[in-house]
Amino acid sequence: MDRLEFLRLSGKAAVLSLGLTIASTLKGGKPTFAEESNPFNHQSYPFTLGVASGDPLPDGVVLWTRLAPDPLNGGGMPHYDVPVKWEMALDADFNKIVKHGVEFARNQLGHSVHVEVEGLQPNTVYYYRFRTGPETSPVGRTKTLPPFASDVAKMSFAFVSCQNWQAGYYTAYEHLAKEDLDLVFHLGDYIYEGGVDTSAVRQHNSPKILTLEDYRNRHALYRSDVHLQAAHAAFPWAVTMDDHEVENNYAGLHPDQKHTLEEFIKQRAAGYQAYYEHMPLRRSSLPYGANMQLYRRLNYGNLVDFHILDTRQYRDDQANGDGKKPPTPESMDPSRSLMGAEQERWLLDGLGQSRARWNVLAQQVFFAVRDFKSGVGEQLSMDAWDGYPANRDRILNFIQERNLSNFVVITGDVHNSWANELKADFKNPNSANIGVEFVGTSISSGGDGSDSGNAAVLAENPHIKFYNNYRGYVRCTVTPDHWQADYRVVPYITRPGAHVATRASFVVENGKQELNKIYDAPITVTSV
Structure with missing residues (x-):
């Protein structure tokens, strides 16, 4: 479906006009002094969902909060815009305030606040907070990027994904918030859309979500977690969504469940709007309908150049009815795309023009070939890049033709840790390496996990060098000479209080597309 047809159907479903209304609202002027001095009558604390920052630049960053005194029941705010003061300082006590202003918490956007601060110094730590009426938000910490094209000796970041509330506690975030990082990437499945699981560790607050208010309440539930709030407040984040922010395994305008097209467009528009309302995203990411x-x-x-992808919104439908299937003429069709033609051109143009030492795809689903069937034949995930091999080949061929070294993919989605070498020919273990892939486990999805080895899959896929099934995150330290990835895991999440440990560490040297394991040690599970 091309963009014009998509927009026609969006308008038919009456959600495009919603996006236009929101965009028009955001073009309004700053609050007047009278508006600023006459906030709504606070009945309870409005900053229940914490604060966040994101999408940093050398001279700016996005600051976020949402006013929600009754967060799990629509927010509890009046049906009008409310002015919110914001401040940025060089110190956590705000003795050295460098920027301040007033921004509306828009009723149309769930009373969320997105402040795009400009005029900051590069590579500098700042502190920020919000105020409305007599109330003050928690203090957040953020950091701008180094100047464009400047020499950088080192950076550290972590990436995370898949935080099913019902599966357990966000203990990994408790530890991540204490790391020394410049940036955090969230690679999708920030919320899960399903209904109540009566056997869950922590139950959702509603049946399966479909409407804008449903999605807002679900995001608010997740955002109520103190460890998630701490991780947001500690570092700037760069986020992208996968499927559960709308519906499991949806593909473009193809829902996984039985919906009419118009029903799904409305649902997708609701999911996208609620996602924007709860993320530190720039106005350029404001949803336009669906x-x-x-x-x-x-x-x-x-x-490092980070190329942040969207592998869900523009993809062709999964081949062969989805699931784990052998390749067929449908899945091997060279016209099939996981990214859409426009995003693919954008990616290849960016890779071709990059002058960075390392080029990173920050994206959602398993990139390397992963054959689940031992022996003759293949069984591949149709929801991952294995279901769109021509799209993957175009990227890897481009990198090989341009002799682009230090290509790294970071991935979420699969609730396990993996480390992969990306081959010129995955059927030939002796073919050249084109890059490497680090796949991070989940924050909570999948439950406690184990230290199992998945020996059959590793044996069938010699380019896969590591597997682990505990929950956690991946911490990366990057210099011009090497990239180190530490798989940081917790032994359980079905009860709070787990310690964190490094399960394995890999190093990639500049100019060498291979994984060198420098640490590998099972972790111990502490008894109750």
């Missing part, structure tokens, strides 16, 4: 701009770049000096 369409949302998420793919974008962050340039960390001349050290």
